[in-house]
Amino acid sequence: MNKLEIKGLDLTLYEERLANGLTIYVIPKENSKGIYATFTTKFGGHDIDFIPEGKEEVVSVPAGIAHFLEHKMFAQKSGEDVMSLFSKNGVSCNANTSSYKTCYLFDGSSHFEENLNLLLDYVQEPYFTEENVEKEKHIIEQEIDMTADNPYSIGYFRLMENMFVCDPSRIRVIGSKESVNSITKEDLYTCYETFYHPGNMFLIVTGNVDYERTIEIVKENQEKKKFKEFKKPTLKHYEEPVSVLKKEDTIEMNITVPKLTLGFKFDLKRLEKELQFDEATIRRYVAIYANLKFGTASCFLEEVKQEELTTSDMDYSIYATDDILLLILEGDSKNAIALKNRILKEVDNYQIDTHSFELKKRGMIASCVYTSENIYSLNQKVLSDMISTGEVEVAILENYKKLNYEDFMRVIQSLDFTNYAFVTVNPKKK
Amino acid sequence: MKYTKTKKNGYTLHLIQTNKFKTIAIRANFRTPIREDLLTKRELLAGILSVSSKNYPTRREFVMRKEELYQLGCRFSSYTSGNMLVFMADLKFIHEKYTEEGMNHESLAFFLDTLMHPNIEKDAFNHDVFTLEKRNYLEFLEGKNDNPNRYASWKLDTLRGRGTPLSFDASGEEAILKDLDEKELYHVYKDMLTKDALDIFVIGDITKEDIEPLLDSYFQERKNEEEQLDHFLPYPKGEPITLKEESTFTQSKLKMGYYIENMTPFERHYVLRVYNFLLGGSSDSLLFRVVREENSLCYDIHSTSAPLYDMLTIHAGIEAKDYEKTVSLVQESIQKMREGNFTEEELEKVKLNYKTSYEEIVDSQSSILGLYESHVYLNYELLEQRIEAMSTVTKDMVVSLANRVQLDVIYLLEGNGMNE
Numbered sequence: 001m002n003k004l005e006i007k008g009l010d011l012t013l014y015e016e017r018l019a020n021g022l023t024i025y026v027i028p029k030e031n032s033k034g035i036y037a038t039f040t041t042k043f044g045g046h047d048i049d050f051i052p053e054g055k056e057e058v059v060s061v062p063a064g065i066a067h068f069l070e071h072k073m074f075a076q077k078s079g080e081d082v083m084s085l086f087s088k089n090g091v092s093c094n095a096n097t098s099s100y101k102t103c104y105l106f107d108g109s110s111h112f113e114e115n116l117n118l119l120l121d122y123v124q125e126p127y128f129t130e131e132n133v134e135k136e137k138h139i140i141e142q143e144i145d146m147t148a149d150n151p152y153s154i155g156y157f158r159l160m161e162n163m164f165v166c167d168p169s170r171i172r173v174i175g176s177k178e179s180v181n182s183i184t185k186e187d188l189y190t191c192y193e194t195f196y197h198p199g200n201m202f203l204i205v206t207g208n209v210d211y212e213r214t215i216e217i218v219k220e221n222q223e224k225k226k227f228k229e230f231k232k233p234t235l236k237h238y239e240e241p242v243s244v245l246k247k248e249d250t251i252e253m254n255i256t257v258p259k260l261t262l263g264f265k266f267d268l269k270r271l272e273k274e275l276q277f278d279e280a281t282i283r284r285y286v287a288i289y290a291n292l293k294f295g296t297a298s299c300f301l302e303e304v305k306q307e308e309l310t311t312s313d314m315d316y317s318i319y320a321t322d323d324i325l326l327l328i329l330e331g332d333s334k335n336a337i338a339l340k341n342r343i344l345k346e347v348d349n350y351q352i353d354t355h356s357f358e359l360k361k362r363g364m365i366a367s368c369v370y371t372s373e374n375i376y377s378l379n380q381k382v383l384s385d386m387i388s389t390g391e392v393e394v395a396i397l398e399n400y401k402k403l404n405y406e407d408f409m410r411v412i413q414s415l416d417f418t419n420y421a422f423v424t425v426n427p428k429k430k
Numbered sequence: 431m432k433y434t435k436t437k438k439n440g441y442t443l444h445l446i447q448t449n450k451f452k453t454i455a456i457r458a459n460f461r462t463p464i465r466e467d468l469l470t471k472r473e474l475l476a477g478i479l480s481v482s483s484k485n486y487p488t489r490r491e492f493v494m495r496k497e498e499l500y501q502l503g504c505r506f507s508s509y510t511s512g513n514m515l516v517f518m519a520d521l522k523f524i525h526e527k528y529t530e531e532g533m534n535h536e537s538l539a540f541f542l543d544t545l546m547h548p549n550i551e552k553d554a555f556n557h558d559v560f561t562l563e564k565r566n567y568l569e570f571l572e573g574k575n576d577n578p579n580r581y582a583s584w585k586l587d588t589l590r591g592r593g594t595p596l597s598f599d600a601s602g603e604e605a606i607l608k609d610l611d612e613k614e615l616y617h618v619y620k621d622m623l624t625k626d627a628l629d630i631f632v633i634g635d636i637t638k639e640d641i642e643p644l645l646d647s648y649f650q651e652r653k654n655e656e657e658q659l660d661h662f663l664p665y666p667k668g669e670p671i672t673l674k675e676e677s678t679f680t681q682s683k684l685k686m687g688y689y690i691e692n693m694t695p696f697e698r699h700y701v702l703r704v705y706n707f708l709l710g711g712s713s714d715s716l717l718f719r720v721v722r723e724e725n726s727l728c729y730d731i732h733s734t735s736a737p738l739y740d741m742l743t744i745h746a747g748i749e750a751k752d753y754e755k756t757v758s759l760v761q762e763s764i765q766k767m768r769e770g771n772f773t774e775e776e777l778e779k780v781k782l783n784y785k786t787s788y789e790e791i792v793d794s795q796s797s798i799l800g801l802y803e804s805h806v807y808l809n810y811e812l813l814e815q816r817i818e819a820m821s822t823v824t825k826d827m828v829v830s831l832a833n834r835v836q837l838d839v840i841y842l843l844e845g846n847g848m849n850e
Contacts, residue, residue, distance in 0.1 A: 031450050034790040083714035088775070090782035092712070110786040135726050143729035145845075146747050148680035149578050254678045256573035297493035311566040332569065359497040366501035369524050373452055375793070428678075 001215065008397040009372040013382070014211040015392070021199025021230040024218050025382050025392065026211040029375055035112055035207035036375045038105040038383060039119050042233075043195035045173030046099040046321075049236035053193040053228075058236050061191060062182045063168070064140070064175015067097040069188050071136050073104065077127040082118075089115050097173055099319075101387050107376075109208055113217055116205070120221050126192050128185045140180050151253050151425040152330060155261040159328065159423045160319075162246040163263050167238045167321055170245075198222065199230030204382045206375040240323055242267045244421040252428045260336040261328065262343060262422040266415055268325040275414060277407070279325075280389055283318055284403065285411040286327055288360045290316040292352055294329055300346050309339045320388070336424040347417040354405045365400045431792065433802065434638070440649035443642065444802055446633040452528050454634030455795040456541065459803070460517040460626035461659055464510060464595045470602035471610060471618045472508035472517055477563045478555060478615075479506040479519075483544040487556060499537050500529045504544060510600050511807070512661035512738035517622060519545050522795070525635055534640070542648045548619065554612040555619075564607065571604045579747075582683035582843040586743065589673065590687045590839045592666040596739055627655045631802060633795050661807055665689040665740040672840045674753075679845040684753065686744040686760060687839040690831060698737040699810055700820050701827045705835075706735040707780045708772055708828070709763065710744060716763045716772070717744065725759060727752045738808070742835065750844045757840060767832040770825060777825050784820050788813060 002015040006027075014026040045067060049060045073095065074082045086093040091108025104123050106115050147153040157172055164170035174180075205214050244265055271282055294300055294314050304310050314331040333339040371377040385392045393399065431450075436443045441458075462468070486492040496502045503522040508515065523537040549556040575581045584599055591597025628649065632641055667689065690702065703711075710717035710733030721731045731746040748756050766772075791797040791813060804810040811819055 032793050034793045081714055081719070083712075083718075084779075087712060087714050087783060088779045090779070090786040092783070094713070108783075108786045109790065110782060138726040139722060139729050142681070142727075142747060142749070145681040145749075146729060149576075149845075151576065255576045257569055257576075295493075297490045297497070299490065302488065302490050305562055305566075308565070311562070311569045332573075334569075356494070359494055363497045363501040366524055366529070369452055369528055370501070 004392070004394045006372070006394050006396070009368060011372055011378070013392060013394055014215070016215045018198065018219060018222055020222055020227050021197065022218070022222060023202040024215055025202065025204045026209060026214050027206045027378055027382070028209055028211050029207050029378075032208045032375055033109055034107070034375055035109045035205065035209055036105070036107050036379050037116060037119060037203065037205045038103050038379055039123055039201065039203050040101050040103040040383060040386070041195050041201045042100065042387065043102055043191065043200070044098050044100040045171070045175075046168045047195070047235055048168050048171075050194060051234040052190045053197075053231065053233075059190070061187050062175060063171045063179040064173070065183055065187055065191055066102050067174050068136065068140060068180060068183050069191055070095045070097045070102050070104075071140065072128055072132065072188060073123055073126065075127050075129075075132045076122060077125070082122045085118055086115060089118075091115055093119075099169060099173060101383070103383065112209065116214070116217050117221050120203075120218065123196070124225060126189070126196070128188045130185050133183065133185050133188065137181055137183075140174065141177050144174055144177055144180070151255045151259050152261075154251060154253065155259050155330070155423045155425045156328070158249055158251060159261045159263050159421060162249055162421045162423065163244050163265055163326060164324075165241050165243075165245045167240040167324070169319070169321055194233050197230050198227055200233060202386055204379050206379040206382075240321065242324070242419060244419065247421050249421075249423045251423065251425045253425055255425065255427050257332045257334060258336040258427065259330065259425040260333055260339050260422065261330050261425075262340055262420060263326050263328040264347075264415070264417055264420045266325040266327070266419070267323070268320060269323050271325070271411075271414055275411060277411070278389070279320060280393070281399075282325065282411060283320065284364075285408050286318055286325065286415070288357065288364075288403070288408060289412050290318070290327055290329070291360055292356055293346060294343070297356075300342075304339065304342055307342075309333055309335060309342060336426070340422050340424075344417070344420070350409070350413065352409075357405050357408055361400065361403050364403075365397065368397050368400065431798075436638070436642075438646065438650070438654070440652035440654050441628040441630050441645065442654065443638075443645065444629060444631045444806065445638055445641070446631070446798060446802065447636070448633065449635040450792070451525075451634055451795055453522055453524055453795065454534065454537075454632070454636055455799065456521040456538070456633075457631045457799050457803075458519040458545065459629050459631075460622050461514050461629075461807075462622070462626045463659070464513055464515045464598070466595075466598050466603075467606050468515055468618070469508070469510070469598055469600060470606040471615060472515065472622070473602045474564060474567050474607065474610065475615060475619055475622075476506040476508045476517065477567055478559055479544060479548055480504070481563065482549045482556070482559045484547040484549055485543060487549045487559065489559075489562075495540065499533065499540060500524050502537050502540065504541055506545075510595065510598070512663040513595060514659055514661045517626070527635075534636070535644070538641070538644055542644070546623075546648050550616060554616050557612055560612040560615065564610070567602070568604065568607055571602055571607060574601055578677065578679040578681070578683050578843055578845070582685050582841060583745075585675070585843065586685040586687050586839060586841045589671050589841060590666070590741070592668050594663065594666045596663060596666065624652060625655070627659060628652070629806065631799050633798055659807070661738055663739050667838070670838055674842045674844055676844050677846070679843065681747045682750045682753065682845040683843040684744075684746040684748055684756060685839075685841045686757070686837065687841070688742040688744075688764075688835050688837055690740050690742065691834040691836060693737075693740055693831070693834070695809065696819065697827070697831055698740070700823050701831045702735050702737055702742075703784065704777065704780050704823050705767065705828050705831050706733055706742060707783065708776060709733050709767055711735070712783070716766065717760065720763055721746065721756060721759050725755070727756050727759070750842075750846070753842055761837070764832075764835060764837070767835070768829070770829040770832075772825075774825060777823070777828065781820055781823060785817055788817050788820070
């Protein structure tokens, strides 16, 4: 077992890798009441082309299958309702799927041992039948419809479709109605066998727990079960070009104020090589850049509001694959094209003062303290580290302190802002 | 955790001392009986105070100052609570033990200055900031009906509110905003400062001596009203209503509004919660099982209870063609609850869930603040008494309440399956 201090935040991370390959992370927080546990597989909406366990050729499964599988994990052979079993123990449970992971969780301190066993047991005992698979399809169709009236989501999905040429980041995690309807019981088992081996999964527990006991419970649970030898899943590698598929697109919806979604596509591999920084560092500098340039305290936002190009703040997000880094900006504007042009002009302006940079850095350091106070944020931090880099960043505070203006300027001057795509969502003409 | 309440000249101080957190949180609540126009006006006021002050007049300067103070969180908002309108000023910052000496005082001063010394010129809010925030809010109001769920919820409330404050649109009215100028808003602000009841809740590793003199220097001039403000709004009963409205949204939104007759305070605080959890308040509830899992009619179905209004709402996102089937399954479920068609085991499960979540309130400063607010404003018990009271809820109590649950409004915002 590894014991790692999370320096400066009064926290300790315990790490244990079991014989079957499962990795366990525990961050005890003795002064909390609550307990939060997540059990995650490195399998998400992105992963649709891979070599199935026991086979040699790459197969393609329908889009949305990881999310479908997540729904169906709750079906049990005994007919028992998993939600109800957790609920009986006084806690709530849930699950979620994103591009690179599927996560199962429970939240609450009562009956911890039972809940931990239950979490491991239900995720490790799939029960898919033709009938229960069919039954789920209409439910997921309704889940798809739920976002169909949200112009921000629709704009974002279309942008991703247009930014990527072949990488499955271009498809939605939930899939389409068509792909969801083509999913079979066999497809689900294929994915399950390939990606739900303990060696491809990790368990994170944060909150009021004893780390030794927690690890012991998991060990005892896993020793009772038999698993095949772990073979790391082989995923197809996509030769994703740096250029975008489609630069400009428009959607019409029943909305009042048009929306703009604009994405810059950067060559992450090239940046890593040229700058000699890892992905996490580049990401961090790009986030600071987006915040400085387009955040609430930016001169840009002040100007475009004066010019009446927008009235509200803009959102930004960062998305990364192994090779590509996206910076995505979203905003409302009665003149979305003019706003887009202003953004494109602004990225040519490299004037950023050191004081503003230092303030953002201070804000990031402060946010570590806020994270350390919250068992959900802590768990989420370990989880996202595991998915993006494969190791937990225990030196987070030091790493933030190391960020500096010179490196920041080097990073942003290496970004190619001429490579972008945008989508406008406009009101339907009446 | 130690709670002390002190009635001061200009405010009531509620201090919750605990060294469990690395942060300090403060919440100042101004309360007044609801008036429809105030909803819009105070919403704009909250928007303006959230981005500027006398010392930091522009949004940019304001946000940079917050960053300087180690990402201090400072937010103003206005919300309705039954008959009351609450203007909430929230502050959260990192204790100076974790940043640098003097930061506690600077953070508090920034917050109080923002609230008490806003960006005013000649008895009016600064024209530029006012214009920008008004424009932003106006655009929000213009687009508010783009969100089908928001629209359907508001529509349900106008139908069942029958002209009472329940029917007011809490997000505000375009017409009122258009007529509002910086002078009038200043009067709204002044009125609030002088006439509303003010409570200040403080939680963290901080003493009365640390905070009281500073608060006094800002608030001792004002007179705090001692009157008891009653948040409770009796449900406005009337003829039952069914309404279907066509739209061009993709999914249909079904809202079913119920009220509960003759509830005691104990029923409002405990029995109604248990009933709601069993019916549709969780992912293993009756409605979730019947409508989603057994009949695959929807992804989202849930119920919410609103004890302040003696009401309950069922929400579902469905296909228009499944309307009748869904309504009839919901009604069957309501009937099952009336017949006591649930086990003692299920009841115990709900009570245990509440016990667990009550116990975990102490993990979050904002939950603790919520605990004391509901205690002070709504006479809701504090933690231990709350856990104790919940444990006494019996099946008979839930069945008795279930038999007083009455359907009032069914509203369907009909989607046509294609927005794009």
